[in-house]
Amino acid sequence: xxxxxxxxxxxxxxxxxxxxxxxxxxxxxxxxxxxxxxxxxxxxxxxxxxxxxxxxxxxxxxxxxxxxxxxxxxxxxxxxxxxxxxxxxxxxxxxxxxxxxxxxxxxxxxxxxx
Amino acid sequence: xxxxxxxxxxxxxxxxxxxxxxxxxxxxxxxxxxxxxxxxxxxxxxxxxxxxxxxxxxxxxxxxxxxxxxxxxxxxxxxxxxxxxxxxxxxxxxxxxxxxxxxxxxxxxxxxxxxx
Numbered sequence: 001x002x003x004x005x006x007x008x009x010x011x012x013x014x015x016x017x018x019x020x021x022x023x024x025x026x027x028x029x030x031x032x033x034x035x036x037x038x039x040x041x042x043x044x045x046x047x048x049x050x051x052x053x054x055x056x057x058x059x060x061x062x063x064x065x066x067x068x069x070x071x072x073x074x075x076x077x078x079x080x081x082x083x084x085x086x087x088x089x090x091x092x093x094x095x096x097x098x099x100x101x102x103x104x105x106x107x108x109x110x111x112x113x114x
Numbered sequence: 115x116x117x118x119x120x121x122x123x124x125x126x127x128x129x130x131x132x133x134x135x136x137x138x139x140x141x142x143x144x145x146x147x148x149x150x151x152x153x154x155x156x157x158x159x160x161x162x163x164x165x166x167x168x169x170x171x172x173x174x175x176x177x178x179x180x181x182x183x184x185x186x187x188x189x190x191x192x193x194x195x196x197x198x199x200x201x202x203x204x205x206x207x208x209x210x211x212x213x214x215x216x217x218x219x220x221x222x223x224x225x226x227x228x229x230x
Contacts (some may be wrong), residue, residue: 042220056216097146105159
């Protein structure tokens with residue numbers, strides 16, 4: 001079975017631009033979460049979606065948005081990029097919500113804003 | 115708010131020896147899950163071990179085991195017979211088990227170096 005797939009793996013954008021990151025969960029997983037990992041820090045929670053509904057939102061500005069599609073894949077969108085948005089963006093999938101089933105992470109998208 | 119603290123930014127151990135990574139957390143919840151994740155240079159977070167707070171027995175997975183002290187809010191990871199492939203960043207993480215709280219809270223990580 002394929003793991004959690006994220007695309008693209010690397011991305012370079014200019015300040016003020018918009019970016020879309022994509023995530024395909026493990027087959028059968030209905031929950032997708034997004035995390036931002038700045039260099040040298042632990043991942044920070046951005047969003048969680050389950051059955052296409054937002055179930056959790058972290059302390060990020062409204063420039064960050066996400067959605068989940070009927071096939072449970074997900075997109076993370078960031079508008080008006082700032083230099084501080086440069087980070088590794090991780091997607092995690094789970095069978096359901098909560099910690100009982102654990103979370104499987106993808107290899108992330110490395111976003112560099114110049 | 116829940117917090118997770120890893121007080122050892124870096125640790126090193128000789129190959130085949132045993133090393134313990136520390137983690138403490140703060141929460142007012144009584145039921146929750148704790149995880150240790152490994153992040154090698156490939157960037158993917160790999161689940162090492164999981165502990166349910168309602169279980170008194172410490173979790174073990176082959177060479178990996180935890181020392182879970184609920185009253186002290188401590189959750190350390192012991193790696194026995196360290197191998198070169200164990201070199202990575204290790205993150206401790208917490209999630210409350212109540213439905214609707216979907217956020218994994220991570221510590222700042224410990225970089226583990228294995229000395230041949």
